[in-house]
Amino acid sequence: MSAANRRPVSRSGGERSLDTSHGTVLYLEGLSVSFDGFKAINDLSLYINDGELRCVIGPNGAGKTTLMDIVTGKTRPDEGEAWFGQTLDLLRLDEAAIANAGIGRKFQQPTVFTELTVAENLELAMAGNRNVLSVLRAKLSGEQRDLIASTLERIGLVALRDMNASTLSHGQKQWLEIGMLLMQQPRLLLVDEPATGMTHQEMAQTGELLCSLAGDHSVVVVEHDMDFVRSLDSPVTVLHQGSVLAEGSLDAIQSDPLVRSVYLGE
């Protein structure tokens, strides 16, 4: 529980405080959800430690994206509990409230605002007061401009800052969405397939970025690409048919006979 000691209650510069006194940032317990009789999530329990980087893998239809939908308020489970820190019941909050509480999400299909420029996308994502009047009066301060500039540098889109996001390639959109996630300054990042559409070099950069975020943030990465998962060198959770099949290091997972039977049919 060293992570808990390092980051006791509130995150740096944040007005929101989150009670992670037990070292766990996300509690999911006994979650079940079914769509038209199909059990997408089946009695799933998962705990993410504060400051941890965790990979979630699993075959198609294992419930990875549904899991993220539940945590971010898009889908309500039929049963179970979901807590953010000790005190925030995620099942009582809507998407906006969950985002404001400090959970950011990158979607599998990168979703950026195509009619806005790259910099404007980042500006909208920037942490700050979200009510209509504040947004109406909002003006970028020098500090905020610097933050946008440094984020652009971090995601390698400096030259494209005034281009419409619709002109970006798939990989660049991925980067932009990661940049938006950074601007939100969330406590917990849910990152769905970040490496899709990226070159090997870009993948390595993404991996480095995600690793550097862990510690200050908790990061949950859903990924298919095993090379990428290996490069993250983090604990792995395997989902299968809506529940947790195995947890551990990637090597341990790969030698697990149960996992091998699911993945390889052995």
Next chain:
Amino acid sequence: MNRYLSAVLADRMGVVLLTVLLVSAVWVPIASLVLPASHPLHMGSYSVALWGKYLCFGLLALSLDMVWGKLGILSLGHGVFFGLGGYVMGMYLMRQVGDRGVYGDPILPDFMVFLNWDELPWYWFGFDHAWIAFPLILIVPGLLAYVFGALAFRSRVTGVYLSIITQAMTYAVMLAFFRNELGFGGNNGLTGFFDILGYDLREDVTRAALFSATALSLAGCYVLCRCLFATRLGLLCTAVRDAESRVRFLGYRTDRVKLSVFVLSAAIAGLAGALYVPQVGIINPGEFSPLNSIEIVIWVALGGRGTLWGAVVGAVVVNVAKTQFTGWLPEGWLFMLGGLFVLTTLYLPRGLAMLVPKRVSGS
């Protein structure tokens, strides 16, 4: 202030539009009042009122483009806000009639005397004062938009379902206003007005002043919209239009964003209605007809939605064409309008605004 000014100036077609409006606000009174009737540029009071009416429609189209073009809410019932603004103005004008009505009752409008009513219904009180009636021009449509929008947007009704219930709303209001018991003159509506703020509505001076007021209102609302969409809220509107659910995951309450712009749009539509009524001299429940609301959508689509100026141009062009065409062949107009709509959709999907190169429009 600077960023607002630059947003207004960067929209070059908007600057052209604003210039035309400001020039006509000065020129039309001169052409109507100063130039002698024999002068080729003289404008008769009929054409002054006619152009005033076109500009009211331009303002109405602007209000629709705010929510449709900029926010993706296709309202098929925007005529309801226009009509309500018009009725508020109509009630004020009715109370100005005083004892000059056919029945000579000092308080009751003619239609109430005809229905054998003894006293003014409570909701007519205060409408003889401009300082009470005029703010209600914005408040009444705004309030309806608030109640409707709060329910619809919070329930996340979007797309074609939202369009259908806006249509149902204006239809319901139309049916209600057709009833005599409601106290707004039934199917005859409100008419027989004499004066506004003490000025005779039939005088050329009043007509010219109403025209200028309309042109200036349109210019003012245009600048207001431009500035609004130049703020971060404007960026947010674009984001909501293109990917509403994504915006929620950034922590914004999209229903409140939509609600606030929708209410502002309704208030502007109400203002358009209130300027329309004294210039045409009547308001009746026909204004709430769903057909009218659909026509507004056609103006905006023809002009080019999302550009703001395109909506205004579309409204004026279609209505000038309507006046001309119904003169030649009254039954043919709807076919003409339908044909125009089909042709635009096929060949100018972004409306007349497409004909202006980006280099010129600056957008």
